[in-house]
Amino acid sequence: MDNREMFESLGIKPEVYDFCEEQLRALEDRFEEIDAIAEYNQLKVIKAMQDAQVSEAHLYGTTGYGYDDIGRDTLERVYANVFGTEDALVRSQIICGTHALATALFANTRPGDEILCPVGKPYDTLEEVIGIRPSVGSLAEYGVTYRQVDLLPGSVFDYEGIKAAINERTRLVEIQRSKGYATRDTFSPAKIGELISFIKGIKPDVICMVDNCYGEFVQREEPTAFGADMVIGSLIKNPGGGLAPIGGYIAGTKECIERCAVRLTSPGLGKEVGPSLDTNKLFYQGLFMAPTITAGAEKGAIFAAKVFEKLGFSCHPAADAERYDIIQAITLGSEEAVVAFAQGIQAAAPVDSFVTPYPDDMPGYDSKVIMAAGAFVQGSSIELSADGPIKEPYNIYFQGGLTWYHAKLGIMMAVEKMYEKGLVKF
Ligand SMILES: *Cc1c(COP(=O)(O)O)cnc(C)c1O
Numbered sequence: 001m002d003n004r005e006m007f008e009s010l011g012i013k014p015e016v017y018d019f020c021e022e023q024l025r026a027l028e029d030r031f032e033e034i035d036a037i038a039e040y041n042q043l044k045v046i047k048a049m050q051d052a053q054v055s056e057a058h059l060y061g062t063t064g065y066g067y068d069d070i071g072r073d074t075l076e077r078v079y080a081n082v083f084g085t086e087d088a089l090v091r092s093q094i095i096c097g098t099h100a101l102a103t104a105l106f107a108n109t110r111p112g113d114e115i116l117c118p119v120g121k122p123y124d125t126l127e128e129v130i131g132i133r134p135s136v137g138s139l140a141e142y143g144v145t146y147r148q149v150d151l152l153p154g155s156v157f158d159y160e161g162i163k164a165a166i167n168e169r170t171r172l173v174e175i176q177r178s179k180g181y182a183t184r185d186t187f188s189p190a191k192i193g194e195l196i197s198f199i200k201g202i203k204p205d206v207i208c209m210v211d212n213c214y215g216e217f218v219q220r221e222e223p224t225a226f227g228a229d230m231v232i233g234s235l236i237k238n239p240g241g242g243l244a245p246i247g248g249y250i251a252g253t254k255e256c257i258e259r260c261a262v263r264l265t266s267p268g269l270g271k272e273v274g275p276s277l278d279t280n281k282l283f284y285q286g287l288f289m290a291p292t293i294t295a296g297a298e299k300g301a302i303f304a305a306k307v308f309e310k311l312g313f314s315c316h317p318a319a320d321a322e323r324y325d326i327i328q329a330i331t332l333g334s335e336e337a338v339v340a341f342a343q344g345i346q347a348a349a350p351v352d353s354f355v356t357p358y359p360d361d362m363p364g365y366d367s368k369v370i371m372a373a374g375a376f377v378q379g380s381s382i383e384l385s386a387d388g389p390i391k392e393p394y395n396i397y398f399q400g401g402l403t404w405y406h407a408k409l410g411i412m413m414a415v416e417k418m419y420e421k422g423l424v425k426f
Helices: 005-007 014-025 027-052 070-083 096-108 128-129 159-165 189-202 254-263 280-308 336-348 404-420
Strands: 085-092 112-118 145-148 170-176 207-212 232-233 248-252 315-318 328-331 369-373 387-390 396-401
Touching: 005 014, 005 336, 014 280, 014 404, 027 070, 027 096, 027 280, 070 085, 070 280, 085 254, 096 128, 096 170, 096 207, 096 232, 096 248, 096 254, 112 248, 159 189, 170 189, 170 315, 189 207, 232 254, 280 315, 280 396, 336 369, 336 387, 336 396, 336 404
Parallel strands: 112 145, 112 170, 170 207, 207 232
Antiparallel strands: 085 248, 232 248, 315 328, 328 396, 369 387, 387 396
16 A cells, blocks of 8 residues: 555545645755754754753652652753753643743732733733733732733834833733734744843833743744743643643743742742652653654644645645744635534544534633544644634634644645535645
8 A cells, every 4th residue: 555545545535635745745845944943953952951961860750749859850950951041940730821821920020010912912811810801810900900012014013102101110021922813923033032122122121921832942942042031831732742741831030930930839939849740751751752743733734824725725824934833824714614624633633533523612712613633632732633713714723733744634634524525626
């Protein structure tokens, strides 16, 4: 059996295979560039582990208070090395990206301070953390205020607006790298650096934190190389390498990390407590795998954009655009197409491939949503998944894939399901 027949045995018609393979041929140079970045980041991670003298003893965990958890402490040194920061907090007690971001926000502000978002509205879940949407326990309840400066058309920073918004109470600036569910561009670390320089030029002591979710290892450099005081992300995404079952990280200056640590545990305890339980080995191995996994996911995103642009759909980012995260949005234009795409992703999964997803109401969403995922780690968003709100303009958001080959199958299967419904033709 050759590869084409193997794909056919999984349900991909030869004409779908041939069409997709043809698009793939145009991506060779692009994939080579991605491989070069993955190699660089793989070496960066290995060097970070060697410099921290990671040893077998570090792969085991502690329970209870977690005093003298050398695996955890060394892992935090490794993260600090990878992100080029003074210190890091990498914990299984951090539930998810939102928790890590909330920890950093609460830790580094005091009543009377103001938070500034200079790139428009932050990620949806932060609205309740900050209190943009009234919520029990929000920063607003503690007297921390919030200001936002929207981007100008074309995802351009509104420097004048930002300058006018900075005042004597501005304590912390939150910059989101990935576009999330917004329609703006994702920012490169260098672009974020320009914004940070501008802000620090006006107020040098302001803390600049970057929501780095989905951006890790997509480029050679992280935002901390361009002046960010803290970068924050989820281990269920890129840096967990598909192996971390939970967790988040905050890497940054010594002062910022200390404040985060005492906020996460307790004043007086800080980084000294927090058992790693059985997570150390998974966190180390996941980080080791992360550069290649991120590269595979990015290849999948580019391949999807290439295929769907050719089929006449608008893709964000465009297939030939530079990438700073692994998210791909495709405007499919109809409910039928969104459903067929998601069902294709599901049908290509190693786990739960026989399940058929349908749109349904979800807490926190104002429309029905269809979600496709068949993951080894429940809730993982670095594994191949897709979700689409059932509303205009009928976008599907597609991300992940622990291997490029799985991402490729998923995209072909999405095309296949749409082809079967007569929604695309070659
Ligand atoms: C995923 C994500 C978060 C945090 O989400 P969690 O589901 O809490 O991990 C925050 N910001 C961005 C841009 C994200 O993609």
